[in-house]
Amino acid sequence: MSTSDDGGGISGWADLSLPATLQAFINNPQKVILGAVLSGMLEWVFGVVSIGIDVILLVIAGSEPATFDAPGEQLGIADIPVSIANNLGGVGGTVGTAIISGVEAFNAPLFEAAAFAGPASPIILVVIIIGETAAVLWLLQRAVYVAADLLQLGGLTE
Template sequence: PGRFNAPGETLGLADVPVAVAQALGGAGASFGTTILDAIRGFNDVVFEAVGVLGPFTPVIVAAVVIAEVVVAIVVLRRIVYIVADLLQLGGLTE
């Protein structure tokens, strides 16, 4: 068969990483969508509230975007360290 886990296909040990990646990808996609929807809702509220500040609006919008980017980088870096520790890649965290 040309696809993973096709009808009648016998799965072997080499198929375990693909199965795990598909399971985590499905769970991660719904979790990621939930987080992005929450950020989008927060941004809508903040940007509407800041819209009345006139000339200071671009400065505050830029500050909010920069803060979100910094938080995302810190969180992603922490996730990389956690995965590196789980995979015994100690050189990344030392």
């Protein structure tokens, strides 16, 4: 059998070459193994750092970082003040209206009774208003002390 240079066969042992990766392994196996291990470790480190950044972002900004207190969002630290303000605004409006209605209902008979006092009725009305104002201020002071104790803001109640 004769060999020819027509490209149809193997001309010698030189034509039997190994793939580049296998040749690099044969030449320096330590370098190939070290490269494979280091690249795997590097991918693992990048994965852990990426997960850590995602967790920090979730804790600080919530599940929807672009919107504060979005409906259905898992709240983050930045969302808490906005959520509290929204919830207190709705509750505060209802409670405030109820308190004002209660004070008006309490004052109506007192003001009608003071009307029969003649010239002393303005003095009676001033005493009633001063008493109610003092009571409201005392209740607000107590509420601030309770809130300060709950939030552990030392120095306000000591």
